[in-house]
Amino acid sequence: MPQDISYLLDDIRSGYEDYRQLRLFQNPIKGSLLITLCLITFLIIFVSIWFGFRLAKSITEPVKMLAEATHRVAMGDLDFSLEAKGKDELSSLVLAFNIMTQDIREARRRTEETSRQLRKSYGELEHRRRYIEIILQNVTAGVISIDRQGFVTLMNKSAASILNMSSEQVIGKPYLQLLTKDQAKEFEEIRQELSLSPKGTLQRPIRIEIKEKTLSLLASFTILRDQDERSLGVVIVFDDLTELEKIQRLAAWREVARRIAHEVKNPLTPIQLSAQRLRKKYLDKLDDEARPVFDKCTNVIISQAKELKHLVDEFSNFARMPAPRLRSTRLDGLADDVLVIYRAGHPNIEFKLDVPERLPDALLDPDQIKRALINLLDNAVVSMPDGGKINIQITYNTAGNEICLSVSDTGPGISPKDLPRLFEPYFSKRKGGTGLGLAIVNSIVADHNGRILVENNIPSGAKFVLIFPIT
Incomplete structure (x- = not known):
């Protein structure tokens, strides 16, 4: 056999032997390859999942961090900053958020500083306002402020006392509604004269009637102006001269x-x-x-x-009214002594003395008080020529520690128009009267630091009430 063929046969034999061996190891190798392939597949899937989670975490963590930071900002916490990693868009967003937080923190700091200064300024203004109000409420002169529209904006305690009006009745109302037709006409003349005044101020005496009482006032009218010389209204300052004129x-x-x-x-x-x-x-x-x-x-x-x-x-x-000589006096005994004389001299008149059981002594001048009582009784008797009733009542006011002596009659009474001049000297409606009786009574009461009131007696007549301090 040729040598070439022999080599080929050997190769064939060797290849067949290898084939037979491969046939023997086919299944184990196939299993190993499948296992290897599965392991590689699982490894690829795991790596993919891990990379996916890693990528998702790298995206969600900054977003979550921004969400938490936004919540802290919403709650007012601005003293923090976020850490920016990398140079991607989320890092740029975190950097922008930090800048925004710093701006908000700075703006809040400036706002708090401004608010603190405003609170301080408001406190100072409020203190000044209260101080001015205290001054206005405690000055003896009446003060009323009227704005440009004619509404009353301010009325102090003295003005309310002088005019016998409460501030609630006046403030916020047009001043023309508070005046009568004649008073409104007079104030319109004053307003026109004030507008022509170069200094923007005007002073004049005024007589005004309030609740059937005539007051004599010295009033100063001043135009209120701002820094630009624009008119803001008028302030009225007035003093009550009624009692001074009487004196x-x-x-x-x-x-x-x-x-x-x-x-x-x-x-x-x-x-x-x-x-x-x-x-x-x-x-x-x-x-x-x-x-x-x-x-x-x-x-x-x-x-x-x-x-x-x-x-x-x-x-x-x-x-020549003498100074009172004060001593402890029982008014009931003094009044009873006076009535003994009048009961005998005027049988057509019924005299009554009303005194409480427990009446304290008062520090008075008995002679002057008796004189005042006699003057009042004389006037009451003269007012009832056909007879009538005269009642003397003495009471004690525990709250004010005052004792009151009243004399009332059933005569015609006193006309309202005569009340303002009732205690003026030489003013009398009685024929032949001197007009000094009530003036003397008023002077005696004033010397005792007391006061006198005049009222209508019900159903008819007049009633005089003398009020004295106990001590």
């Missing part, structure tokens, strides 16, 4: 009474004595025709001289 009139009348008493009293005694002497010396020497005329004339001179002397005594007493 001045009383002092003037006392001076007049003193001079009248001095000038008239001196010739009265010689006139009276001369008439009495003429009557004594010549009455029996005249004939029957001249004697009645002489008798009547001398009697008229003597009686008129006595009346003038009584009038001069009243003037003198009014002009």
Whole structure:
């Protein structure tokens, strides 16, 4: 056999042997390859999943971190910053969020500083406002402010007391609604005169009637202007001169009474004595025709001289009211002593004394109080010529530690228009009256640091109430 073929056969034999061996190892190799392939597949899947989770985490963690940071910002926590990793879009978003947080923190700091300064300024303004209000409420002068539209914006305590109005009745209302037609006309004239004033201020006396009471006021009107000289309204400052005028009139009348008493009293005694002497010396020497005329004339001179002397005594007493000599006094006993005289002298009038069981003593001048009581009783008796009832009531006010003495009658009463002048000297509606009785009563009450009230007696008549402090 040729050698080439022999080699081929050997190769074939060797290849067959290899084939047979491969046939024997086919299944194990196939299983190994399958196992290897499965392991590689599982490894690829695991790596893919791990990479997917890793990639997802790298995306969700910054987003979650931003969400938590946003919640903290929403809750007011600005003192933190986020850590930015990498240079991707999420890192840029985190950097932008940090910048935004810093801006918000700075803005909040500036806002808090501004708020603190505003609170401080508001506190100072509120303190000044309260201080000004305290000053306005405690000044004795009345202060009223009116804005440009004519509405009342301010009214202090003194103004409310002087005008006898509460601030709730006035503030927020047009001032024209609070005035009568005549008062509104007068205030319109004042407004026009004020607008023409170069200094923007005007002062004038005003007499105004409020609730049947005439007040004498000295008012100053001033235009309120801002920094740009624009008018903001008018402020009115006024003082009540009513009592001062009464005091001045009383002092003037006392001076007049003193001079009248001095000038008239001196010739009265010689006139009276001369008439009495003429009557004594010549009455029996005249004939029957001249004697009645002489008798009547001398009697008229003597009686008129006595009346003038009584009038001069009243003037003198009014002009020289002595200072009260205070001592412990029981008003019930004093009133009872006075009523004994009046009950006997006026049987057509019923006198009644109403006194509580326990009445404390008061520190008074009994002589002056008796005089005041007599003056009031005289006026009450004269007002009831046909008879009536007079009631004296004494009460004790424990809250104010005051004792009240009231005299009421059933006469015609007092006209409302006469009330403002009731205690003025020489003001009298009674024929032949001097007008000094109530003036003396008022002076006595004032000297005792008391006060006097006049009321209508129900159903008719007048009622005078004298109020004195116990001590």
